Amino acid sequence: MTTLRNQALSDALARAEPAGSVGAWRLRVERLHAYFGRVHAVRGLSIAIAAHRITAIIGPSGCGKSTFLRCLNRMHEVVPGARVEGRVYLDGEDIYAPYVDPVTIRRRVGMVFQRPAPFPTMSIYDNVAAGLRLAGVRDRRRLDEAVERSLRQAALWDEVKDALGKPGTSLSGGQQQRLCIARALAVGPEVLLMDEPASALDPASTSKIEELARTLRETLTIVIVTHNMQQAARVSDNTAFMLAGELVEYGPTPQIFTRPGDHRTEDYVTGRFG
């Protein structure tokens, strides 16, 4: 009985690790369930996310991609009535353990949302510095350095370095999204979660964001949700396909797109549904 269950678990985990990729796992998710009241949005999902890789989550609208992503930095529980079961390990530490403060997890696992949401009453500088100030950093020099470093990382520095005092909302949509990326990077996270970060942007801004993701991978682990298959194919190293709250298939991106093992994955990536 026990062995049977262990067998099932190790099977699940074997499937949860993309075949052929080696290296450290930054995040390890075990039998994750997420609920909105009675809505069961994520159904027993297990997956391991490789460090310094870009992992794309694809799947039809409403299949639970965003919900899954928000479980990785404990943002899911911000929604009233929302609930999580299962385990998420960040560098081996269970982020849902009772003694863990979600605030510290969110500093280590940053997030960029679908629509750019700079704080409208704050300048560009203050937007980027917001997270550090929350963490108690008051030293002007340190803030200056972090703001410049983050804006450079987000490939926005050259465009805004002479306008740091302007409101963040004065930027274009694509710039605003990069500002939000800089804002997330400023706190120095290990993981960056991106929920369809380019879906509200024009093609030029989209390719900027994609390029950015490729360079950020040197310093961070990125999990990106996208409904754009070309985007997943272009930017990601590994791809996970979700359907109705479950993980259908997970593997190196080229394999998922060219030789999927599951016919549902094949139907989806070839555009036969969703």
Next chain:
Amino acid sequence: MFRSQVGREAEALLLPPGGARPRRWADRTFRGALTAPGLVVVLLVAWIAVELTGAAMPAIRRFGPAFLWTSRWDPVHNVFGALPFVYGTIASSVLAVVIGVPISLGVAIYLAEIAGARTARLLSCLIELVAAIPSVILGLWGIFVLAPWVRTVVEPPLAAVLGWLPLFSGPAYGIGLLAAGIILAIMVIPVVSSVSRDALRAVPQEQREAMYALGATRWEVIRHAVLPYGRSGIIGAIILGFGRAFGETMAVTMVIGNRPQIAPSLFQPAYTIAAALANEFSEATSDLYLSALVEMALVLFAVSLLVNGAAQWLVSRMTRA
């Protein structure tokens, strides 16, 4: 305004040039029928302004602008300066805002950010009931309950601790500026808290989540994301409360003491423009006396329009933001 203009342009683009004529016409008639009552209201306001100005003319000619900053109010010798009333009106309203706004903001934050949907609905309902209490009733309560309480419970400790400040000096009367401020605060809280609550509810969830995602606690989300985003609506709510406070007549008249004086202490009686109008119109014996009262009415009217206009503008901005 912006939106309706865009709407009209879009409409013009969508309608075929020929076939739309009859509907256009019907549309225009309909719009006219709806605009007419609005126009009537505007005309009414203009008419009141003209009438008031006309009736106030003798006093305006006689005393000039000094009417507003001289403080001798002497019907026997036909000398009128409105400063004590202006002071009483401003002081009682400011006091109402100072007492009422922190409470209202606390209520608004609780309703919009902390309470569950059911609790919020129930509490909102109760608060709106406070706004429905006739002001005479509040005034009576003020005379029989609030004023004695202020005299025996509120003022003595204030005087003991802060008595070195002129604001809290002198004997405890009960009836006076402080009691008026408290009564007005009670009347202002429903407006300020419900408008502020709406301003906070209008803050997009994305703003909260963006702040959470940076490692903010719930309080930090409210403090750094929700309140700044909703600030123009909150300022509008405060100004609206201010406007409500200084137009208020009955309850204030009953507890402020009705003495035209400018005393440094909040414990002392004072007088407001609205209270003076209500009390003195029937006994205005000379034409100049009457004219001076009307001039005060004109001042109250103009300031009310300005303040409410500003508040409306700020509150409407929050829904567009």
